[in-house]
Amino acid sequence: MKSIYLDHAATTPVDPEVVKAMLPYFTEHFGNPSSLHSFGQEAKKAVEGARDSIASLIGAKAEEIVFTSGGTESDNFALKGVAAARKDKGNHVITSVIEHHAVLETCHYLEKQGCAVTYLPVDRDGAVDPGAVKKAVTDKTILISIMHANNEVGTIQPIAEIGKIAREKGIYFHTDAVQTFGHIPIDVNKLNVDLLSASGHKLYGPKGVGIVYIRKGTKITPFIHGGEQEKGRRASTHNVPGIVGMGKAAKLAGESLTEEAKTISALRDKFIKGVLETIDEIQLNGHPTRRLPNNVNVCINYIEGEAMILNLDMEGIACSSGSACSSASLEASHVLAALGVPPELAHSSLRFTLGRSTSEEDVDTVLTALPRIVGKLRSMSPLYKKKP
Numbered sequence: 001m002k003s004i005y006l007d008h009a010a011t012t013p014v015d016p017e018v019v020k021a022m023l024p025y026f027t028e029h030f031g032n033p034s035s036l037h038s039f040g041q042e043a044k045k046a047v048e049g050a051r052d053s054i055a056s057l058i059g060a061k062a063e064e065i066v067f068t069s070g071g072t073e074s075d076n077f078a079l080k081g082v083a084a085a086r087k088d089k090g091n092h093v094i095t096s097v098i099e100h101h102a103v104l105e106t107c108h109y110l111e112k113q114g115c116a117v118t119y120l121p122v123d124r125d126g127a128v129d130p131g132a133v134k135k136a137v138t139d140k141t142i143l144i145s146i147m148h149a150n151n152e153v154g155t156i157q158p159i160a161e162i163g164k165i166a167r168e169k170g171i172y173f174h175t176d177a178v179q180t181f182g183h184i185p186i187d188v189n190k191l192n193v194d195l196l197s198a199s200g201h202k203l204y205g206p207k208g209v210g211i212v213y214i215r216k217g218t219k220i221t222p223f224i225h226g227g228e229q230e231k232g233r234r235a236s237t238h239n240v241p242g243i244v245g246m247g248k249a250a251k252l253a254g255e256s257l258t259e260e261a262k263t264i265s266a267l268r269d270k271f272i273k274g275v276l277e278t279i280d281e282i283q284l285n286g287h288p289t290r291r292l293p294n295n296v297n298v299c300i301n302y303i304e305g306e307a308m309i310l311n312l313d314m315e316g317i318a319c320s321s322g323s324a325c326s327s328a329s330l331e332a333s334h335v336l337a338a339l340g341v342p343p344e345l346a347h348s349s350l351r352f353t354l355g356r357s358t359s360e361e362d363v364d365t366v367l368t369a370l371p372r373i374v375g376k377l378r379s380m381s382p383l384y385k386k387k388p
Contacts, residue, residue, distance in 0.1 A: 003316045004362045008202075008294060008355035009151055009179060010320055014245070015204040021248040022206065025241040033238045034229060043240045050247020054211055057250045058177075058196065059187035066212050066230045067243050071178040074197035074212035075102040075145075077223060077234070078174045082143045082195070083110050084221035086172070090140035096120045096128050097338045099147050100176055104334075107145075116140070122338050125287040126155035134165050141169070147176040148186070148196075152335040152351060153286030154295025156184070163192025172218060178202055178210075179292060182253030184261060194218045200242065204356065205249030209242030264354050265293040267363050271352065272296055274367040279374055281384075285339060285349065294354040299336070299345045302384040303377045308350055311373045317366055319352045 005013075025046060031039030033047050048062070055062045068074045083093065095107055097119045107117045118136045122128055128146055144166050149156045159175055166173035174195035177186060181198035188196060196213040200206050214220055214233070226235030253260075272284060281301035300308065305321035312319060321333075332346035341349075352366070378384040 001316045002365075004318065004358075004365060006317065006319045006352040006354060006358065006362075006366070009292075009351065009353035011201050011207065012204045012355060013357075014201075014206055015249060015252060017252060018205055018245045018248045022241040022245040025244050029240075031240075033240060034227065043238070046244050047238055047240060050243045050250075053247040053251040053254075054198075055213075057182060057186070057254045058198075058213060059189055060213050061216065063231075064213055064216055066214055066233050067238065068210045068212055068234060069208055069239070070201070070210040071100075071176065071197050071199035072102040074199070074210045075100070075174075075176055076106050077212050078195040078197060078214075078220075079103065079106045079110065079143065079145060080223050081220035082172050082174070082218075083113070083115055084223070085219040086142040090138075090142045091115045092118070092138050092140040092142060094118045094120065094133060094136050094141060094144045094146075096122060096146055098122055098126060098150055098152075098335045099145070100151055100178070103145055103147070103176055120146075122155075124339055125290075126150055126153045126285070126335065126339050127287060127290070128157050128162070130158055130161040130165060133162050137165070137169055137171065141171050143172045143174060145174040145176070148180040148191075149177075149184075149292050150286065150335060151179050152333060153297045153339070154179075154291035155287040156180070156290045156292065159191045159193065166194075167192050182250060182257065183293060185257065188213055188215070195220075200246035200249060203246070203249045203253055206242045206245040209239050209246045211246070260356065261293045264356075264358065267354055267358055267360060268294060268296055270360070271354070271363050271367070274363070275370060278367065278371045283345075285336060285341065292353075294358075296352040296354075297349060299341060299349045300374055301345060301348055302381045303348050303374060305347055305349050307377055308348075308370075308373060311377065312366075312369065315369050315373075317369060319350055321349050321351060 029042050031043040033044035051062045051065045055065050111117050120132050146157055163173045172194045175193050176197045178199045182203040194215040199210040222233050224235050283299050285297040332343040336346040
């Protein structure tokens with residue numbers, strides 16, 4: 001039985017070229033980049049090469065890239081660091097109700113530290129209204145944080161428009177781009193962002209490494225203390241193999257981004273059309289067109305999402321019911337709740353996220369298996385009444 005992996009939003013397999021690039025930095029070029037001898041300087045050269053590749057992918061300057069342990073740390077650094085650095089300017093933060101928990105939980109922490117946080121609603125497609133952002137601004141607002149695209153339903157936000165509002169008001173603007181980095185075009189200048197978070201393992205790179213882009217001139221206070229790595233912005237010995245891997249992954253993504261997005265978008269559209277035509281009592285979640293190239297999120301009424309996931313897994317098909325970071329929670333998705341999806345329907349959600357290895361044959365296999373599994377599970381539901 002062939003395995004079909006459709007959970008690329010949770011994590012991606014490491015590209016063989018990325019592994020190849022990383023391997024020498026475990027055993028041959030193992031120096032500490034902070035060391036002055038040749039071993040250290042060789043490692044430092046590799047770190048700076050990766051920094052260049054990542055900066056190039058998002059239209060940034062190399063010195064504006066700070067390496068972290070991943071997207072969660074990057075989000076924490078951006079929000080906590082700005083709140084600490086600008087506390088003399090104000091204490092108000094604006095975000096949305098559908099952010100990743102790495103942002104939402106950080107905002108809850110900041111509230112305990114005396115910050116005021118406005119959580120903006122979204123429309124039924126999961127989009128933030130730039131007008132609502134503008135209305136929420138006060139003379140105490142120091143930071144706006146809106147994700148580039150939602151990790152569950154795939155809706156791409158009007159970041160450039162929101163960023164323009166922030167810039168006009170002199171407010172720092174952060175975006176969590178973990179799901180978009182290397183998957184759709186990003187230019188930090190065109191998007192008007194001051195801070196941006198990204199992670200290696202969502203881009204066929206290794207886990208345990210990420211970046212936060214910090215625009216030159218942006219005031220931010222480090223929250224990890226120790227050494228003077230990353231020009232004093234983030235203490236800790238560099239994860240050289242991980243950084244090299246993320247740099248290589250970024251380089252590969254830049255070379256194939258446009259064509260890859262086009263190919264995966266076509267498969268996504270075929271998938272969406274197929275499930276909507278073959279399964280009744282089903283709804284697509286997220287924006288119908290302004291969504292990530294690889295995202296398919298649906299609610300299939302009268303069945304628990306967990307039951308469908310387990311049945312699909314028995315047939316070698318891997319997907320999820322939402323964010324991998326909250327998969328152990330029994331609560332319905334906070335994202336779907338924000339879109340107005342009732343709890344009982346939200347529990348029937350499935351998220352399929354396609355990737356480089358996904359083929360048309362894979363999509364056809366799922367489009368055959370899923371209706372059959374839905375039919376089997378619904379036959380056991382006393383609530384489902386089959387249409388004549």
